[in-house]
Amino acid sequence: MFGLDGFGVPLGLALTLASALICIVYGIKNWNRGFLNDDEAKRKKSWLEEEHRIEDTL
């Protein structure tokens, strides 16, 4: 394949390209999935408030 001998190296190249393709397809498919829901936004807000409270105390 592409001038490469044997089995191991062509397989390594094919798997390299395939794994990159998996990342691309996964990224495109889930591009807009998983944004903060209300619950997580609330937890993040309370975490930030706690952080500021600790810093003010210090």
Add this chain to the structure above:
Amino acid sequence: MSIPLLTCVVLVYLSIVAYLTVKAYRDTNSASDYMLAGREIHPFVMAISYGATFVSTSAIIGFGGAAAVFGMSVLWLTFLTILVGVFIAFVFFGRRTRVMGLNLGAHTFPEFLGRRFDSRGLQGLTATLIFIAMPLYASVVLMGGGKFIAQILAIDYSVALFFLTIIIAIYVIMGGLKAVMYTDAFQGSIMFSGLVILLAVTYYKLGGITQAHQRLSDMSEIAVKIFGAKGHTGWTTFPQLGSEYWLVVVTTIILGVGIGVLAQPQLIVRFMTVKSDRELNRAVLIGGIFILVVVGVPFIVGPLANVFFYYENSATAGKIALLAADKNVAQIIPMYISAAMPQWFTALFMITLLSAAMSTLSSQFHAMGTSLGRDIYEKALGRSGNSVLLTRVGILFAIMISYFLAWGLPHFFEGGTAIIARGTAIFFGICAAAFLPIYFGGIYFKGMTRFAAYAGFFSGTLMSLFWLFFIHIKESKPLLICKALFGVDSLAAGTKWALVDPLVIALPTAIVVTLIANFFGRPPSEQHIQKCFEAVR
């Protein structure tokens, strides 16, 4: 190389780094900004920063040079880095780490483990291990960067090392993780562009993709003649199963680095810097492409350098890359660049390598500094104070240790350079064995006990150290302890065990010990588990 051209390029580069540092400094108002970039980092910045941190100058020059010797079989590391280091890491580790990190209010990787297992002791131990082992890894990168600058600018190594350290110190201490990640993204973009051009010009010069590979395949007899006794079968085939080269390629390069990437504290912390899972999803796409190029290109260009030196370059005609570079593996890629590439590219590639060094170093300094300031001093020792200030002091301290290792070890200790050269492998191996079982257990197994976490940590660390000091000859020989105690370079000298990477032994040991130890100790409280795993899917 044209000095005015190089000076202009370096000045523009440093001006952009300075601008990003000032921007990060202005945007940093709290400990979470300084240590976690405010959990608001853009997916592009996160993905490129992750990749640029992983790939250092030593990786491009060292692994590129190693590929010129071992051949394209090391491409398997590119495959593992994309699949394990990006896809599995972001999707199966990153999401859980991000949510759990938020649930627990963790700012660093040691703090993440410490809070997950409700143990400040574990936080302190994890941070201590990072703080002890990482300076060696940082000094590898510092040394690589310093030597490269010294060579290109024709200045003294100590001067180059000093200024490189000072520049990185300023921006890491000033802007914290925001400065580190903003500059990483900029530097990573340069690395990406430089390596794409390098690959395209290499293929063009050697007659196209298939033609270039075929010419390399046709050189297999030469490879067997020179390296055949060690198991080499050609630059486009795998080394002979079980041979010396096979063990090095498979256990050290492919598994050691490919699996080790999962347990790097300076990479794991990046999962906690993004706002939501959506950013991680997007980062998978960007990171996959980035790693394909920055890890894959040196592994293709390195072996192809043999064709260039043997057939295309009159000064080295009839010599393979290793011989053309006077048997200095680290010189193969720089020599290839200066002999094969146009002058303007040499300037760009210099910035590419400088970027690779700086992006890795800045993250290492930040990780060591937070370990010392936040995890050890503030949390494990229970001293209160301004977190940002403590971390800044920690970073300064870490930078000084790394600098003196990179400067002093080769000066005062005969085997210093050899020890530093093994720094990356040592750090990757120790991290994987000590952290991976407890990190994986911590995010996936609710019932994992604190006792099991301690057992996994100690067994992984101790087995790694034993193998490094007494068995794996590449480390045990320069470390000299085995020689001093037993009069031999390795307890397994002359056997194939001496070539097996510590990770291959220490990681399974740590996994087994963690699993067995989980039958002992008190299970975590229901309330704690609920807090840790809230919204973790």
